[in-house]
Structure formats: structure tokens, C-alpha cells
Amino acid sequence: MATTTATRGIYAKTPERRAEILDAALEVFADAGFRSGSLREIADKAGMSQAGLLHHFGSKKRLLAAVLEHRDEINMGFFDLNSRDGLAYMRGLLRLVAHNCSVPGLVEVYCQLSAEATSADHPAHDYFAARYVRIRKIMADSLRDVDAKGFLREGSDPDEVARDVLALSDGLQVQWLFAGKSFDMTRVLRRYLAEHITVEL
């Protein structure tokens, strides 16, 4: 891929271009999902031709993979990755949910993509399956840490609560999208967590 360099001027625009395409793809996948969202529409939004777009990502599947990877990196920013403190993790989760409320398009992407990826042959199926396992584990471990510190309510099972919190988050997003973003997901989630964690979050 030739790229950058020497003879050819100084404008290594590729990274910016890729970023623009990723933003456009996110928008389109949010509205139409992966299967029905078209490369042409993404290309239009990014201000280039469909062929030009494929020059950067090769295929529609690889574009999807890049979008998901990119979002994961950004979402990581809401958590203190060096900490194993359970309460800190839960606070990070609430920060992430609060942030999501300000970017409904992003909520729509995950809602839409995760649902269509339940089909076994969907390009993102394995990604989402692994993601759910990973998140449940991190959350359960966090709750075990909360328990070790004496802040988990008697009788609450970390694995069960982890599953419930994740399910509740997903389900709330659907209702939130249908109800015109008219309630506060953070509040609902915080109230639920208060039923299992005995310290203020």
C-alpha cells in the first residue's frame, strides 16, 4: 500500500480519513444495522466514493470489525484499568452509562448490532459472544471484591447480580430508545445496584 513518504508529499491523511469513515459507519450502522446499512451511504457521509472507502478497509466485514474495535478502545477510557477495586469499577460503569445518554446514536449501534449478531452466521457473532462472557466475568469479579470488603448485601450472588446488571442495562437501552430518551438510565441502574451494594455509589 505505498502509503506516506518520501516522494509523495507530506499529507499522510490516511489516519484522518479512516477516522472519518469510522464515524460515518457508526452513524449508518446505528440507523440500519450492519446488514442493511450500505457502504454507499457510509461513503456519502464521509464525503467520498464507495470504491474510495473500500480502499481503506478492504471489505464491509473488516470495516465492521474496525468500528467495534475502535469503540472498545474508547469505552475503556471510562474504567481505571490498573485498578482491581470493585467499587471503582461500578462507578466506572455508571460513568459510562451516563455518557451513553449523551450519544444515543452509539446506544443504537450496540443495541442494533448485538441483536442482529445473535444469528450464528453474523460476522460479529463471535465478537459479541466473547464480549458478554468477558464483561460478565469482570463484573462478577468486581462484585466479589465488593463482597470481600463487606459491602455486598447478604445473600446476593456476584455471578447472578452481574448477569442481571448486564441484562438490565441492555433492556433499559431498548426502552430508552423507544421512549424518546425520556428517562434517566443512570438513576434506574444506581437504584438497582443499591439493592445489592450497601455503600453509596
Added chain:
Amino acid sequence: MATTTATRGIYAKTPERRAEILDAALEVFADAGFRSGSLREIADKAGMSQAGLLHHFGSKKRLLAAVLEHRDEINMGFFDLNSRDGLAYMRGLLRLVAHNCSVPGLVEVYCQLSAEATSADHPAHDYFAARYVRIRKIMADSLRDVDAKGFLREGSDPDEVARDVLALSDGLQVQWLFAGKSFDMTRVLRRYLAEHITVEL
């Protein structure tokens, strides 16, 4: 295919034909969603041509509407519609969830369709928006009845619990589909309800 029969007797097969098509459509929409599922594939499954299929339903959108209507009627069967007893409703809900566990394809349909219908211009958007409002109201009313009979836990708000139960159900379905149907959704839901309802379900 000429079909059966002599000259062409009395066979008003239309109702059966429509039912076959609805079953096929459900299967295809479950695998691919509405937008990506094709009439041709549905027609193939129903053993007829795509044009023959459209003779019965006119358009893809109308077929979708018929599928949703049909499922709603069937789901009604799990509830005692003449009763306003809150506990009876909750038991009906658990029966419905238990039944759903035996038809994963059906769970996939609602999961997939409800997600893509979050887009405001989706043909089923209004249907799902109204459905969420309706179900939340019925459930909250049921919980108020439970409360009136003294079986709601102190401090539990019927409207909040209704939203949570619905969100939990939706979210659990996604995890259930990704995890290879490997846990018991009924058990999880019953355990959650036990946190708010003080009598055995």
C-alpha cells in the same frame, strides 16, 4: 405446480396457506431480521414462488404486520384476560417466558425486530413503541394489585419494578441467545420477582 385436486374443487386453502407463510416468515425474520430477510427465502420455505406469496399479503410490510399480530394473539393465551389479579398476571408472565425457552427462533425474532425497529422510520417502530407502553402499564397495574393485597415489598415502586422486569426480560434474552440457551431465564426472573413480591410465584 398445478396443485392437487381434480378439476379444482372446493378448496379454499387460503387460510392454511397464509398460516404456512406466517410460520416461514417468522423463521426467516428470526435468522436475518426484517430488513435483510427476503421474500424469496420465505416463499421457498413455504413451498411457493415469491410472487405467489405476495398475492396473499400484498407487500413485505404488510406481511410483517401480520406476523406480529399473529404472535400477539398466541401470546395472549398465556394470560387470563378476564382476570385483573396481579399475581395471576405475574404467573402468566413466567409461563410465557418458560414457553419461550422452547422456541429460541421466536425469541430471536422479537430480539432482532425490536432492535431494528428502534430506528424511527422502521415499519414496526410504532408497533413496538406502543407495545412497550402497553406492557409496562399492564405490569404496573398488576403490581399495584399485588400491593393492594399486601404482597408487594415495602418501598418497591410498581412503575419502577415494571420497567425493570421488562428490561431484565429483554436483556436476558440477548445473553441467553449468545450463551447457547445455557441458563434458565425463568429461574432468574422468578428470583428477581421474589425480591419485590413477598409471596411464592
Added chain:
DNA sequence: GTCTATAATGCGATAGAC
């Protein structure tokens, strides 16, 4: 009531000029 044929559109991907 079902079919074949086809219209009209849209898709992802590739080839090749610049």
C-alpha cells in the same frame, strides 16, 4: 391461486485511469 417473466432498484466488490 399460483406461476413465469420482468421491471426497477440497490448491493458489495473489482479494474483501471489519474
Added chain:
DNA sequence: GTCTATCGCATTATAGAC
């Protein structure tokens, strides 16, 4: 790095024969 042009295929819907 971006474009135009195009291939090959799939889609929804309609027209008209039987």
C-alpha cells in the same frame, strides 16, 4: 488516494398467462 465504470448478483414489486 480517489475516482468512474462496471460486473454479477439480490432485492421488492408488478403484469399477465394459465
